[in-house]
Amino acid sequence: MTQRQPTGFIGLGTMGTPIALNLVCAGQRVVVWNRTPERCTPLAEASADVAPTTDNLFARCETVLLMLENERATDAVLGRGTDRFAERVGGHDLSP
Numbered sequence: 001m002t003q004r005q006p007t008g009f010i011g012l013g014t015m016g017t018p019i020a021l022n023l024v025c026a027g028q029r030v031v032v033w034n035r036t037p038e039r040c041t042p043l044a045e046a047s048a049d050v051a052p053t054t055d056n057l058f059a060r061c062e063t064v065l066l067m068l069e070n071e072r073a074t075d076a077v078l079g080r081g082t083d084r085f086a087e088r089v090g091g092h093d094l095s096p
Contacts, residue, residue, distance in 0.1 A: 006031045008061030010054065010077055012039040016067035024048050033057045035077070054079075058088045 006029035009020040016034075020043055023030050030048040032040050033056075040050040051057035054077055058064060068074045079085045 005029075005062050006049065006060060008033070008051070008057045008064035009043075009048075009067070010034070010057065010064065011067035011069075011073075012036075012043065013067065013069065017042060019065075019067060020048065021046055031057050031060050035073075054088065055084070058092060062092060064092055 007023060009016065009023070009030055009032045012020060012032060012034040017039065020030055020032055024043065024046045030043070031051050032043045032048050033051040033054055034040050037050075040048075044050050049060075051060065066074060066077070068077060075081065078088055
């Protein structure tokens with residue numbers, strides 16, 4: 001499957017890491033970000049790109065998968081209630 005833009009993946013915990021690794025192993029271009037940066041290491045070693053910020057990830061990816069712990073974490077990552085929210089989610093396919 002050919003993909004023009006990479007898929008963004010935010011949330012590399014117990015479920016997120018294996019899912020993101022499966023995408024990379026399937027040949028998908030993946031850009032990852034996690035609030036705990038060291039959780040990105042296994043993905044970087046598997047050839048995923050690590051975004052330095054969520055804004056960078058959203059700028060690079062049209063589709064963004066979120067695998068976050070709860071609504072509070074989702075709100076924080078997306079910037080819900082701030083001016084950044086519309087910029088981050090506008091024009092993106094966000095899959096919770």
